[in-house]
Every structure is written in C-alpha cells, then in structure tokens.
Amino acid sequence: MTQLQGPNNRGKCPFYVIPDNPLSAEKSVHQCVSCACGKSTQMHSHNEDLRQIAFLTIIEETPKYNPHHPSGASYTTFIKAKVCTRLWQERTKILREIPYSHQECYEEDSDAPNNPLVTGLFAQACVIENMADNVIQKIEVEFLRNNLPKLLNKLSENERQVIEMKFFDACKGKQIAEKLNITEGYVTRLTQSALAKLGKAYLNALDTENGNPYQNT
Known part of the structure; x- marks a missing residue:
C-alpha cells in the first residue's frame, strides 16, 4: 500500500479479517493506520x-454487515x-487541532496532491457515507449501552480498568500506564x-438478542 492513498483508492488496498476475531486484522490495521498517518511526525x-x-470500529461495525445488501459487498470489503x-x-x-498541520502533511507526503480541495471533498464524503447508518447506529449504541456492564464482566480487572480509562475517560496510553503503575506496552497488550474479549462477547449477546447472520462465517 502506498502512503496516503485515501478512501477513494481503498479498492486497491489488501485487507484481511476474520468476522469473529478482530485481532486477525492486525496487519491490515497497521497498513491502514500507516496510510492515514502518512509521513507526518505529528500524525x-x-x-x-x-x-x-x-x-x-471492526467490533462496532461487524453486526451491521448485511450479506444480502444490494451492493453485494463481502464482509471484508464492508469492514x-x-x-x-x-x-x-x-x-x-487531528489535523484541525494542530496549527499548520495540513501544510506540514502536504509538504512531507510527496505523493499527496497539494490541493486543499481534496481534504474538503473527503470530509463531505465521510458525512454522506455516515448518514445512511445513523438509525442503525442509534439502535446499536442503545444495545451496547444496555449490555455494557455485562460485557465488562468478561474482562479481567486490569483489562476493565484500561478500557474504562481509554474509551470512557479519554486517557492516553501514558496516562493509563502511570495510573495503573504498568508499562505502556502492557497497556497496549491489555x-x-x-x-478481543469484548468483541466476542458483544457478538454473542447480539446474536442472542437479534440473530447474527455471520456469527459462524
């Protein structure tokens, strides 16, 4: 994958993921993050x-995949x-919060077109793409909120603390490590x-509630 291809070229990007195993996408996620970050030190x-x-995102979006959608998209393409x-x-x-960040990224990423219009068009495309999912997302968020305490019980004490601090308290890895007196590497592993545990528990709970057409895919 070349750096900064962007969503308009994602059809050319390889991607691998197993429906009930989010961590199977480790290599693909690494490539996607590298693509989004480009050569910007700040990113x-x-x-x-x-x-x-x-x-x-893989965990949240997996239950929304419809194998019978008119587009005929595969699970992997959808994710x-x-x-x-x-x-x-x-x-x-991120770039909006960093002074002169767009200029830096365009200068450092030699294969990116030096055209601010690209950024604006992409932002609008993201809005349009997400509008279709709003109703379904509200339903899924409500389901997750109602079942979250039960899902968190599947975790060890350290795992639960890390998840709560990272996603509920918006703590960074370094902050979590300091609060729990562990290394940042261990925070990442936790x-x-x-x-992985939450993903499986979430899919199982959703399958019990509504039925999951690709649980055994």
Whole structure:
C-alpha cells in the first residue's frame, strides 16, 4: 500500500479479517493506520490511538454487515470501507487541532496532491457515507449501552480498568500506564486482549438478542 492513498483508492488496498476475531486484522490495521498517518511526525504521535480506533470500529461495525445488501459487498470489503473512512475522519479531526498541520502533511507526503480541495471533498464524503447508518447506529449504541456492564464482566480487572480509562475517560496510553503503575506496552497488550474479549462477547449477546447472520462465517 502506498502512503496516503485515501478512501477513494481503498479498492486497491489488501485487507484481511476474520468476522469473529478482530485481532486477525492486525496487519491490515497497521497498513491502514500507516496510510492515514502518512509521513507526518505529528500524525504518527497518534499511531496507537488510531490503531485502537480501527479495532473498535471492526467490533462496532461487524453486526451491521448485511450479506444480502444490494451492493453485494463481502464482509471484508464492508469492514475495510468502515475502517478506512473512520481513520480518515479521525485524521481530519487531528489535523484541525494542530496549527499548520495540513501544510506540514502536504509538504512531507510527496505523493499527496497539494490541493486543499481534496481534504474538503473527503470530509463531505465521510458525512454522506455516515448518514445512511445513523438509525442503525442509534439502535446499536442503545444495545451496547444496555449490555455494557455485562460485557465488562468478561474482562479481567486490569483489562476493565484500561478500557474504562481509554474509551470512557479519554486517557492516553501514558496516562493509563502511570495510573495503573504498568508499562505502556502492557497497556497496549491489555487493550488488545480486552477488545478481543469484548468483541466476542458483544457478538454473542447480539446474536442472542437479534440473530447474527455471520456469527459462524
């Protein structure tokens, strides 16, 4: 994958993921995050956060896949599109908060077109793509909210603390490590194991509630 291809070229990007195993996408997530970060030093400081966002997106979006959708998209194509779009949305948010960040990225990424219109058009495309999912997302969010305490019980104490601090309190990896008196590397491992457990527990709970057409895919 070349750097900064963007969602408009994601059809050319390889992607691998197993429906009931989010961590199977480790290599693909690494490629997607590298693509979104490009060569910007400032963007790469958010590398780990973007990785976790990508895995969380896989968990959140998997139940929404419809194998009978008129588009005929495969599960892998569907998830790749969601991960790519989410990461580039996050990229846009990050760049807005960094002074002169867009200029830096265009200068450092020699293969990126030096045209601010590209950024604007992509931002609008993200809005349009997400509008169709709003109603379904509200239903899924409500389901997740109602079942979250039960899902968190599937985690170890350390895993639960890491997830709560990272996703509910918006703590960074370094902050979590300091609060729990552990290394940042261990925070990453705990986050990955917790997301894997939550993903399976979430799919099982959703399958019990509504039926999951690709649980055994």
